[in-house]
Amino acid sequence: MKLLFHYCPGSFxxxxxxxxxxxxxxxxxxxxxxxxxxxxxxxxxxxxxxAIVNFIEHxxxxxxxVLITHDHLSHIRGLQxxxxxxxxxxxxxxxxxxxxxxxxxxxxxxxxxxxxxxEVISVPGHSPDSVVxxxxxxxxxxxxxxxxLVGRTASSYGGAIQVTALQSKILALPGDFTVLPGHGPPSSxxxxxxxxxGIQLYEExxxxxxxxxxx
Numbered sequence: 001m002k003l004l005f006h007y008c009p010g011s012f013x014x015x016x017x018x019x020x021x022x023x024x025x026x027x028x029x030x031x032x033x034x035x036x037x038x039x040x041x042x043x044x045x046x047x048x049x050x051a052i053v054n055f056i057e058h059x060x061x062x063x064x065x066v067l068i069t070h071d072h073l074s075h076i077r078g079l080q081x082x083x084x085x086x087x088x089x090x091x092x093x094x095x096x097x098x099x100x101x102x103x104x105x106x107x108x109x110x111x112x113x114x115x116x117x118x119e120v121i122s123v124p125g126h127s128p129d130s131v132v133x134x135x136x137x138x139x140x141x142x143x144x145x146x147x148x149l150v151g152r153t154a155s156s157y158g159g160a161i162q163v164t165a166l167q168s169k170i171l172a173l174p175g176d177f178t179v180l181p182g183h184g185p186p187s188s189x190x191x192x193x194x195x196x197x198g199i200q201l202y203e204e205x206x207x208x209x210x211x212x213x214x215x
Contacts, residue, residue, distance in 0.1 A: 001136070004055045005186070008047035011074035013182055016043040016140060017052060019061050020115045039114040042066045043133060043140045044182055045078030052078075053085065064114035068092035068102070069142025070130040075182055089113075093122075093129035105131065121169050125162020126151025132170060139177045139189065145170060146181035147191075150198035163202045171199075 004017035019040040040061035042052070056063055063086045068076060071094050079090070079098050091111060092102040105111065107122035119134040123144040130151065133140040143151040145166055153159040170189070177189040192199075 002059070003138070004052070005180070006052055006055075008074075008078070011046040011077060013044065013046035013074045014180070014184075015045050015047065015052065015078065016180055017041070017055050018043075018116065018135070019055070019059055038062065039064045039116070041113055041116055042082070043180075044069055044075040044142065045082050046075045048078035048081035048085075056086075062114075063088045064116070065089045065091055065103075067111075067118065067133050067140070068094075068097055069133065069140060069144075069182060070127040071097055072127060072143070075142065093131055107131075123162060123165040123169065125153045125158045125165065130162075134173075134177075137175075137177050138180060139170065140180050141170070142182045145179060145192060145196075146184045147179070147187040148195065148197050149184075150196065150202075159202060160206075163199055166199065 001021065002019040006015040006017065008015055017040055020038055038059055038061045040056055040063050042063070045066060065088055066079070066082065068090060071092065076097055079100060083100060090097055090100055090102040091105050093105060095102060095104060105120045107120060109120040111118040111120065116135060121132040121134060123130050123132055126143045130142055130144045132142065132144060144162060150162060150166065153162055171193050173189065179187040179189055179192060181187070
């Protein structure tokens with residue numbers, strides 16, 4: 001599986017593309033092998049430019065879908081260009097993204113998109129629709145989790161919801177994973193378990209809160 005890490009300068013965000021290796025069509029249909037079939041998916045197209053198109057076209061990929069971690073403009077703006085080029089499905093928590101109809105996803109869904117098998121993990125807080133997409137040892141975390149940080153939230157309650165979900169659903173995953181965030185450099189799940197300053201600050205603040213009892 002090939003991974004394209006693409007920085008979107010206009011929105012300071014990351015877009016990712018995954019592509020399969022060649023799969024002879026005969027292996028799927030029982031017919032004699034023909035032209036190799038390759039498939040790709042995009043995650044969070046904040047910006048659509050020649051580099052992404054080249055990745056798809058030069059590798060002769062069929063674009064099977066676009067996955068949206070959350071509906072913020074810096075992660076979806078490229079859909080306007082993408083949909084003019086490719087007729088492909090959009091997978092998101094919201095029914096509409098930039099007025100495009102989507103295939104709805106929810107927590108713990110398993111998405112079989114061509115050769116790709118994603119698990120959907122809901123991590124609300126930064127936005128109500130924030131999800132992480134898990135495939136093999138990769139975690140596409142959007143803005144919920146990045147290198148050393150967690151997503152901004154509008155309230156301390158939203159922050160608590162987000163960190164609780166991260167701790168119970170993401171950090172608790174067995175083994176190590178590569179964390180591919182919506183902004184900033186990649187990280188590892190083990191590094192975030194040990195050193196994430198956003199989660200550490202939340203825990204320190206929680207431990208300092210006063211506990212009121214009724215006698």
